[in-house]
Amino acid sequence: MRQTWRWFGPKDGVGIDDMMQAGVEGVVSALHHVPTGDIWTPEQIAQRQREIATRADGSPSGLAWEVVESLPVSEDIKTQTGDWRAHLATYKQSMENLAAAGIGVICYNFMPVLDWTRTDLAYRVTHGGTAMRFDLHDFAAFDIHILNRPGAAESFPDGVAEFAAERFARMDDAARRALTTNVVFGLPGAAEHFTLEDVRGHLAEYADMSADRLRGHLIDFLSEVAPVAERLGLRLCCHPDDPPFPLLGLPRVMSTEADYRAVIEAVGLRANGITLCSGSLGARADNDIPGMMARLGDRVHFLHMRNVTRESDGTPCSFHEAEHLGGETDMVAFIAAVLREEARRRAEGRADASIPFRPDHGQDILDDLKRRTQPGYPAIGRLKGLAELRGVMTALDHPAHGLKP
Numbered sequence: 001m002r003q004t005w006r007w008f009g010p011k012d013g014v015g016i017d018d019m020m021q022a023g024v025e026g027v028v029s030a031l032h033h034v035p036t037g038d039i040w041t042p043e044q045i046a047q048r049q050r051e052i053a054t055r056a057d058g059s060p061s062g063l064a065w066e067v068v069e070s071l072p073v074s075e076d077i078k079t080q081t082g083d084w085r086a087h088l089a090t091y092k093q094s095m096e097n098l099a100a101a102g103i104g105v106i107c108y109n110f111m112p113v114l115d116w117t118r119t120d121l122a123y124r125v126t127h128g129g130t131a132m133r134f135d136l137h138d139f140a141a142f143d144i145h146i147l148n149r150p151g152a153a154e155s156f157p158d159g160v161a162e163f164a165a166e167r168f169a170r171m172d173d174a175a176r177r178a179l180t181t182n183v184v185f186g187l188p189g190a191a192e193h194f195t196l197e198d199v200r201g202h203l204a205e206y207a208d209m210s211a212d213r214l215r216g217h218l219i220d221f222l223s224e225v226a227p228v229a230e231r232l233g234l235r236l237c238c239h240p241d242d243p244p245f246p247l248l249g250l251p252r253v254m255s256t257e258a259d260y261r262a263v264i265e266a267v268g269l270r271a272n273g274i275t276l277c278s279g280s281l282g283a284r285a286d287n288d289i290p291g292m293m294a295r296l297g298d299r300v301h302f303l304h305m306r307n308v309t310r311e312s313d314g315t316p317c318s319f320h321e322a323e324h325l326g327g328e329t330d331m332v333a334f335i336a337a338v339l340r341e342e343a344r345r346r347a348e349g350r351a352d353a354s355i356p357f358r359p360d361h362g363q364d365i366l367d368d369l370k371r372r373t374q375p376g377y378p379a380i381g382r383l384k385g386l387a388e389l390r391g392v393m394t395a396l397d398h399p400a401h402g403l404k405p
Contacts, residue, residue: 001303001338001393002356003386004028004067006377010051013373014382016061022383023390026066027052028107028358036072037087040094045101067302067356068098069107070115070239073221078112079205080217088221092228099232105356106229107275107302109239110218112209112250113202114184114194116242116280121182121375122364123320129365132376133320134243134283140164142183143248146176147196149203155249157314185375203248211251215262218253222267229271235352237273237301238263242280244287245316255284257292264299273299279306279321279360282329285313290333297341303357305389307331321361321376324385325392335392359385 005024007014009032019027029048031040048065055061071094076084098106109115119142123133136156141164143152153161171179184194194202222236229236244255253259260274274296281287293300307327311318325331338355345353362368362381371378 001342002026002354003390004356004358005382006069006358007052008032008374009048013371014377014379015056016052016054016063017056018379019063020055020061022386026356027063028067028069029065030068030070037074037076037083037090039090040071040097042097042100045097049101065103067105067107068103071106071108073108073110075113075202075205077221078110078214078217079209080220081205088224091225095225095228095232095234099234104233105235105237105302107237107239110254111241112206112214113199113248117183117247119179119182121185125320125363129363129381130369131321131363132361134318136160136316136318137164137167138179139183139247141168141171142179146180147199149248151249203250206250209251211253214251215253218263219266222263222272226267226269226272230269234271235273235301236271237275239275240277240280243283243316244281245284256287257296260296270299273301275302275304276300277304277360278329278334279304279308282308282327283310283317283319284315285310286315289329290337293334293337293341297337300341300355301352303338303355304360305331305357306360306385321363323363324359325388331389332392335389336396339396359389
């Protein structure tokens with residue numbers, strides 16, 4: 001398992017030197033400033049590689065850009081409208097440029113409109129640190145009473161709309177603005193930052209979009225780009241929906257094992273693979289994360305290792321980001337399944353036997369609470385998570401202890 005760390009570029013509050021001290025082996029990054037649909041040029045890619053390769057004092061870091069997260073798929077491609085064919089061409093050219101630069105793994109997602117959704121970016125947990133949280137009632141209050149989406153109240157389980165109305169009534173203007181900001185937060189440095197009107201406009205584009213139709217568009221996209229990836233030696237890996245259930249009336253097509261199986265069977269090239277995110281998928285009680293790794297492992301190209309605590313067993317549900325060895329996913333069983341898959345690949349002589357992973361969405365603890373970093377990506381919280389994961393890996397892979405899976 002190759003230990004990597006996400007870096008959002010020079011504006012990231014956690015720098016290259018911090019990553020080196022955390023002991024990571026490679027870097028996950030993207031060109032967030034490039035508008036979706038534009039080509040990632042060789043010059044832009046080389047600039048990011050130089051930034052990763054250089055410490056604050058100008059000396060070499062020894063680190064390299066190994067995984068792209070994400071090369072975004074435009075809304076035009078997802079809906080097959082507007083400039084979608086031109087965007088397919090630019091996506092392929094960006095892939096060519098990344099492969100020429102020696103970068104081998106590209107993570108992407110096919111979530112409509114929003115990449116991920118939380119209602120609280122600094123939820124106070126019992127030890128005094130903070131974590132990101134999705135509260136179903138707060139989200140319903142946003143959807144029904146702030147966004148004013150037609151039919152929103154009927155899209156939630158029984159009783160949620162009534163509870164959300166009471167909660168909304170208790171919010172002052174500042175609380176309502178904060179909730180709106182949290183829901184449409186977006187990535188730091190991204191070219192797009194959504195307003196409520198932007199969200200409404202994008203929702204209108206999906207008004208008649210069924211899950212089957214969106215899945216068909218994903219398969220069409222992969223039918224175009226996966227052969228290019230196969231030729232270039234790239235590994236494409238789709239990130240699951242986050243959260244893994246429908247929101248805002250939008251279809252979701254990468255939320256369960258059945259969703260993943262449908263897509264990898266439809267496009268059978270090994271380059272068409274999976275980003276197995278234990279946190280995103282773990283927000284559903286019916287997702288068996290270690291089992292998914294065991295059954296779908298041949299196509300797992302990238303791992304996000306994090307945990308969530310579900311606040312109920314229903315789907316949808318409220319949940320918050322847990323410590324890496326806490327929460328609902330049995331992380332020891334998950335890592336054991338990964339190590340078994342890597343052993344199988346080594347026996348086959350596969351070049352991708354070591355699967356890159358990163359500790360995802362750490363809690364803000366200690367000095368993290370005084371820094372201004374991307375929510376979910378603190379220095380110390382992720383360092384703690386990586387250390388815990390590294391300890392499990394070491395124990396399971398140590399033959400003297402008889403624990404090797």
